Amino acid sequence: MAATADIHRELTNFSNFLKRRNLKITNQRLLVAEKVFELGTHFTVDSLAEALKDRKGEISRATIYRIVSLMVESGQLTEHNFGQSVKYYEYIPPREHHDHLVCVDCGRIEEFVVPEIEKIQLEIATKYNFDLEDHSLNLYGKCKFLKEEGHCERRKEEADTIK
Amino acid sequence: MAATADIHRELTNFSNFLKRRNLKITNQRLLVAEKVFELGTHFTVDSLAEALKDRKGEISRATIYRIVSLMVESGQLTEHNFGQSVKYYEYIPPREHHDHLVCVDCGRIEEFVVPEIEKIQLEIATKYNFDLEDHSLNLYGKCKFLKEEGHCERRKEEADTIK
DNA sequence: TTTGATGCAAAACGTTTGCACGGCA
DNA sequence: TGCCGTGCAAACGTTTTGCATCAAA
Numbered sequence: 001m002a003a004t005a006d007i008h009r010e011l012t013n014f015s016n017f018l019k020r021r022n023l024k025i026t027n028q029r030l031l032v033a034e035k036v037f038e039l040g041t042h043f044t045v046d047s048l049a050e051a052l053k054d055r056k057g058e059i060s061r062a063t064i065y066r067i068v069s070l071m072v073e074s075g076q077l078t079e080h081n082f083g084q085s086v087k088y089y090e091y092i093p094p095r096e097h098h099d100h101l102v103c104v105d106c107g108r109i110e111e112f113v114v115p116e117i118e119k120i121q122l123e124i125a126t127k128y129n130f131d132l133e134d135h136s137l138n139l140y141g142k143c144k145f146l147k148e149e150g151h152c153e154r155r156k157e158e159a160d161t162i163k
Numbered sequence: 164m165a166a167t168a169d170i171h172r173e174l175t176n177f178s179n180f181l182k183r184r185n186l187k188i189t190n191q192r193l194l195v196a197e198k199v200f201e202l203g204t205h206f207t208v209d210s211l212a213e214a215l216k217d218r219k220g221e222i223s224r225a226t227i228y229r230i231v232s233l234m235v236e237s238g239q240l241t242e243h244n245f246g247q248s249v250k251y252y253e254y255i256p257p258r259e260h261h262d263h264l265v266c267v268d269c270g271r272i273e274e275f276v277v278p279e280i281e282k283i284q285l286e287i288a289t290k291y292n293f294d295l296e297d298h299s300l301n302l303y304g305k306c307k308f309l310k311e312e313g314h315c316e317r318r319k320e321e322a323d324t325i326k
Numbered sequence: 327t328t329t330g331a332t333g334c335a336a337a338a339c340g341t342t343t344g345c346a347c348g349g350c351a
Numbered sequence: 352t353g354c355c356g357t358g359c360a361a362a363c364g365t366t367t368t369g370c371a372t373c374a375a376a
Contacts, residue, residue, distance in 0.1 A: 024330060024375050045366080060333045065366065081244035085341080086365065101293050112287050117280070121302055124275050130264050131305035136246075139284055142294035187350050187355060208340085223358045228341065248366080249340065 006093065007037040010076060017074040028059050032067040036077065042090045042109050082109070082138060099136070103143035110143070169256070170200040173239060180237040191222050195230040199240065205253045205272050245272070245301060262299070266306035273306070 014033045018025050035052055036043075043051070045064050052059055068089055071077040080088040082102050088109075092098075099117070101110040117137060125132040177196045181188050198215055199206070206214070208227050215222055231252055234240040243251040245265050251272075255261075262280065264273040280300060288295040 022330090026331060026375070028332070061365095062334080062367080063332055066331085079246065081246050083242065083244050101287070101291055104296060110291060110293075112291065114283055114287060116283055120277055120279055124264070124277060125302060125304065128264055128273060128275065129307040129311075130273075130302065131309075132302055133267060133304040135300070135302045137298070137300045139288060139293065139295055139298045141288065141296040144292040146294075148292075185355095189350070189356060191357070224340095225342080225359080226357055229356085 007034065010037045010091075014071065014074055014076060017076075018070075023070070028063050029067055029070075032059065032064060033071065033076075036068075036071065036089075036091050040091060042080070042088045044086045044088055046086070048089075078134075080136065082107070083140070099138065101139045101141070101143070103146065104140050105142065105146050108143050108145075170197065173200045173254075177234065177237055177239060180239075181233075186233075191226050192230055192233070195222060195227060196234065196239075199231075199234065199252075199254050203254060205243065205251045207249045207251055209249070211252075241297075243299065245270075246303070262301065264302045264304070264306070266309065267303050268305060268309050271306050271308075 011030065011033055014029075015025055018029065031052065032048070035048065039048075039051065045061060045068060048068070049059070049061055049064055052064070068077060072079055072089070076091060077089045078092055080090060080100070082088060082100070084107065097118070098111045098113045101112060102108075121132065121135055124130075174193065174196055177192075178188055181192065194215065195211070198211065202211075202214065208224060208231060211231070212222070212224055212227055215227070231240060235242055235252070239254060240252045241255055243253060243263070245251055245263070247270070260281070261274045261276045264275060265271075284295065284298055287293075
């Protein structure tokens with residue numbers, strides 16, 4: 001999804017972050033980070049682990065959890081709670097904040113940007129004497145597929161045919 | 164927090180909801196609902212269970228989980244994900260939608276209302292052909308106590324002195 | 327060589343569920 | 352009386368952690 005040059009730049013950023021913290025630059029860290037930048041979409045630790053299976057010698061979930069947390073600290077990933085029990089993560093290129101539309105049926109996630117919102121948020125933060133660090137705006141509802149065709153893409157529950 | 168008359172009205176609404184669904188009106192359901200309306204603030208199932216301990220014969224967590232879910236269905240509670248692992252619930256009096264400021268340090272939650280946001284959301288939903296049902300806007304940052312005094316009220320981790 | 331990273335398995339966490347019993351209608 | 356709700360404990364899915372081993376610096 002992201003261009004090769006961007007991936008390279010972000011990998012360098014991540015390596016620098018690790019060095020600054022006196023953390024080691026390991027194969028696992030580079031492979032996970034690379035895949036994250038490559039994906040460019042929302043993912044869960046589980047889906048990321050799946051995506052990493054193409055590599056020889058899978059990376060354990062415990063390690064992926066640890067690396068993903070590091071990337072949140074490095075500022076290269078944001079964590080989302082869309083009301084489900086799993087956490088979603090997303091690589092957000094610098095200065096491209098956006099918000100989310102979440103389908104209540106299929107969980108489909110779409111993104112949008114509204115500059116006015118950023119302005120309003122600053123006003124609120126000032127009014128309440130609050131040091132703003134981040135925000136999340138999620139709109140929940142029926143996606144266009146559900147609305148127009150009466151059904152979404154395959155729902156999560158239906159995907160689990162057995163058990 | 165809520166006036167007695169309001170509590171009474173909401174209890175009636177909840178009873179009517181139960182009747183409509185052919186569900187039984189039990190002591191536990193009334194006690195939990197009453198406490199929820201009484202609190203009038205954000206709570207977790209855990210904190211609600213604590214608050215209910217004053218009653219003779221505690222109500223089991225399993226039951227509280229079930230009743231809280233019912234109240235979400237009845238439209239009298241909304242569920243929040245503030246990025247923590249626990250779910251927060253909140254009784255919202257009819258037509259009083261508001262959003263939240265969440266302190267990244269102490270978890271303190273403040274509320275605010277911005278009418279413009281509602282308008283912007285409708286525009287977005289229309290643009291993306293989305294049937295809007297709900298939304299959540301959370302601002303994360305340092306609360307005024309942390310900003311001004313350098314520390315919040317007792318943090319969660321510090322509260323767990325042992326272990 | 328030293329220290330931190332990894333993988334495994336077990337624990338932890340909040341939440342849900344199966345089942346036997348008890349209470350509402 | 353019949354059926355639904357409750358409480359218990361066990362199961363659940365996700366995430367975290369202790370520990371022995373392994374690899375980067």
